[in-house]
Amino acid sequence: MKIFLLSILSILILGGCSQKVLITATKPAIVDRASKTKKIAVLKFENDNISMGSKIESALYKVEVDNKPYFTVISKNRDDILNEQKFQYSGLANKKNSVEIGELLGAQALITGKINNADMQKDYYYERRYRCLDAKCIRQQEYLVQCTNARYSLKANISMIDVEKGDVIYTNNYFENTSYRTCLDYGGGLPSKSAVFESLSDNIVRKFLPNISPTVEKYYIKIFEDPQIKYTKEQELILENALSYLKHNHLDRAEELFSQLLNSTNDRCYLAAYNLGVIKESKGEYENAKELYNLADKLIDKPDSTIIESINRINTQISNHNKLQEQINIKE
Incomplete structure (x- = not known):
């Protein structure tokens, strides 16, 4: 049973800015x-x-x-x-x-x-x-x-x-x-x-x-849209559809398409890895999110502050998740 509250995902389209994800989680x-x-x-x-x-x-x-x-x-x-x-x-x-x-x-x-x-x-x-x-x-x-x-x-x-x-x-x-x-x-x-x-x-x-x-916290996560590698036309269509599904909060389908994009590039697409990490974090699957953020960090050409912040954040979330489980499971 997932003790940590499943995060609520909503997408905000900001004029002239990247998409951002609002995540709701619970702190111990x-x-x-x-x-x-x-x-x-x-x-x-x-x-x-x-x-x-x-x-x-x-x-x-x-x-x-x-x-x-x-x-x-x-x-x-x-x-x-x-x-x-x-x-x-x-x-x-x-x-x-x-x-x-x-x-x-x-x-x-x-x-x-x-x-x-x-x-x-x-x-x-x-x-x-x-x-x-x-x-x-x-x-x-x-x-x-x-x-x-x-x-x-x-x-x-x-x-x-x-x-x-x-x-x-x-x-x-x-x-x-x-x-x-x-x-x-x-x-x-x-x-x-x-x-x-x-x-x-x-x-x-x-x-x-x-x-x-325990208290609720909310925070925004940036979504990557512009890759640093060259895509085929088919891969460009996959990315477009994945972002569209994410925009409409269709997480399972977005996750499927970003996974497909990552596989089709032989695990070389940091964008797909990072966005998959965001989806996993939104679902409370923090260990999987950590692996994907670390993969994105290895794939990108130079250090990216958003990815580094995500790695630090997910480590904190894992610690909070474990502490909350302990607090909930203490016998009265």
């Missing part, structure tokens, strides 16, 4: 130990007026690998249980309390945190404007308009706690900020404070999630 959790704790309860965060805890819980619900939920997120009656036990953040460091709460919740790990700061500061100033005093705007009048610069900052600490051992699997402080500027003659004004902090908290969740969870 950065913190390997986090993969051993798939039953998770997200506790209510301290000072959480922006629902950071709920956002993380929702994000964990959505994580899927091989079209199956990756986490079991426990939320039913969790707050009632915690209140009854008078369980507080400081108690997480106590193994006895952690084991007790873990048994009550049925969780292997707890995610908790605190909003350290959610601040907005406004600065007021004036900008010069000019208005015409006649039809031809020969005479002008200067005037001032009041403007506002609003700065927003959000700081949060997020931790993942091992319930049984009572120690910290992962913890980090996160900081996001942004600013908006408006003037009285702009119209519309500043965005609502809640909308801005909603966006900042979403950014923090996106930064936090890859540390404890």
Whole structure:
């Protein structure tokens, strides 16, 4: 079974540029130990007026690998249980309390945190404007308009706690900020404070999630179209048809034709080898892709940055693939 998500391939035709392939793949959790704790309860965060805890819980619900939920997120009656036990953040460091709460919740790990700061500061100033005093705007009048610069900052600490051992699997402080500027003659004004902090908290969740969870990544790969060897008319037709099938996302037929092209040139066509590697990578067949990228590198007349990048990338993908398999297959 292919544990790594099969990549989704789509072709973009960019005006005056080479075809590029958009590939979607899955990266393993950065913190390997986090993969051993798939039953998770997200506790209510301290000072959480922006629902950071709920956002993380929702994000964990959505994580899927091989079209199956990756986490079991426990939320039913969790707050009632915690209140009854008078369980507080400081108690997480106590193994006895952690084991007790873990048994009550049925969780292997707890995610908790605190909003350290959610601040907005406004600065007021004036900008010069000019208005015409006649039809031809020969005479002008200067005037001032009041403007506002609003700065927003959000700081949060997020931790993942091992319930049984009572120690910290992962913890980090996160900081996001942004600013908006408006003037009285702009119209519309500043965005609502809640909308801005909603966006900042979403950014923090996106930064936090890859540390404890598999996440999706997307990247583009260039397709080669112009060979460095002379083709026969038949080979030119094969190439044209192969690229056309690839454009229409008909991968099996494109793979068949590029294989035919490579064979017909006695394995001398780096273009066919490289494009076959792209197709294999898009299907999650990383070892085959690596062989084809290496073959393309040997066949080309001089070093090509695209091929070298592909060789480096596929080595990373193989490593990620193996690590993700290990994380998925860890017994709960």
